[in-house]
Amino acid sequence: MGSYASVTSSLILLTELKAKHNAHEHKPHHVQTHASHTNPRLEQAYIAFQAWKKIIYSDPSNFTSNWVGSSVCSYRGVYCAPAIDDNNTLVVAGIDLNHLDIAGFLPIEIGLLSDLALIHINSNRFCGIIPLTIANLTLLYELDVSNNRFVGPFPSVILSLPSLKFLDLRYNEFEGAVPPQLFNNKILDAIFLNNNRFTSVIPSNLGVSSASVVVFANNNFGGCLPPSIANFANSIEELLLINTNLTGCLPMEVGFLYKLRVLDVSYNKLVGQIPYSISGLAHLEQLNFGHNMMSGDVPGGVCALPSLQNLTISYNFFCEEEGPCESLTSRRIVFDDRRNCLPGKKLQRSKKACDAVLEHPVECMDFHCGKP
Structure with a gap:
């Protein structure tokens, strides 16, 4: 892979999300303990991650073991930031599960994470197809599903993503x-x-x-x-x-x-x-x-x-x-x-x-x- 602006900008964005995530982790009073009452978007995120966890059937490093409870911003690999339409509302803005050898599927509930800007799940054993509900991710800037076991025709749902800047489908089993x-x-x-x-x-x-x-x-x-x-x-x-x-x-x-x-x-x-x-x-x-x-x-x-x-x-x-x-x-x-x-x-x-x-x-x- 060569060096180019999109990679640089995405790394900066991910670094910023991690910094915000780390700051959030050290401020317990920001944690949403009852997402349904205080933040509907994090409640939706909770539903999505719990659905995802149920169809992960191998997690050798137990990376997702702390995906428990409604405080989704404390989940490993999940990065929160203020919503772009409301700086007072915290949302899930990034997912980074790279290089974890996780096996499973992507849930249809991933479409509930409508504030996502980044999905990085490369170098795992995710399989099946890319859910059509990913069309709901209208803010998605980067999609990296490389080095997995996804199958089927080119995931045409990607064509409907209006903000997508970086698409990485390599090292899978897409065909046609x-x-x-x-x-x-x-x-x-x-x-x-x-x-x-x-x-x-x-x-x-x-x-x-x-x-x-x-x-x-x-x-x-x-x-x-x-x-x-x-x-x-x-x-x-x-x-x-x-x-x-x-x-x-x-x-x-x-x-x-x-x-x-x-x-x-x-x-x-x-x-x-x-x-x-x-x-x-x-x-x-x-x-x-x-x-x-x-x-x-x-x-x-x-x-x-x-x-x-x-x-x-x-x-x-x-x-x-x-x-x-x-x-x-x-x-x-x-x-x-x-x-x-x-x-x-x-x-x-x-x-x-x-x-x-x-x-x-x-x-x-x-x-x-x-x-x-």
């Missing part, structure tokens, strides 16, 4: 198509879909997304990277497409993504040449074309990128590196060009393997990428 509407969202800044079982293709209408980080890696999308990737031009900084079964050529529109710092399309079935338009990506630091079937020349403009730190072209069929590529090592740029067809270079493919590919030049127009 990713809805194009996800990329019509002007609020989402970070989208992590990697390491699931998503199929179909990367949506051809990538919409008007303002995301700065999108990770499709380790799914089975297939098809081409659509030219509509250009719609990310004003926002995208990190685009990871590792091992997504991509075919065809890289569209020249990738070179329109002028804010890109990381581009990784390794371990796919891409063919054709490196689009020369990538030579204009002045902020690009990490560029990985490794383990594809690309061919042709490595453009000098790509090797001369001013911010470049790491360039990988290994395990392709490139046959020539233009001048600036010869000086990458002297510029202290990490460069891997093994297993290509580069004359005079060590650790290249055999002539027989190279000839079998290079005798049949690729015409990218033949792939009709971007057409319905």
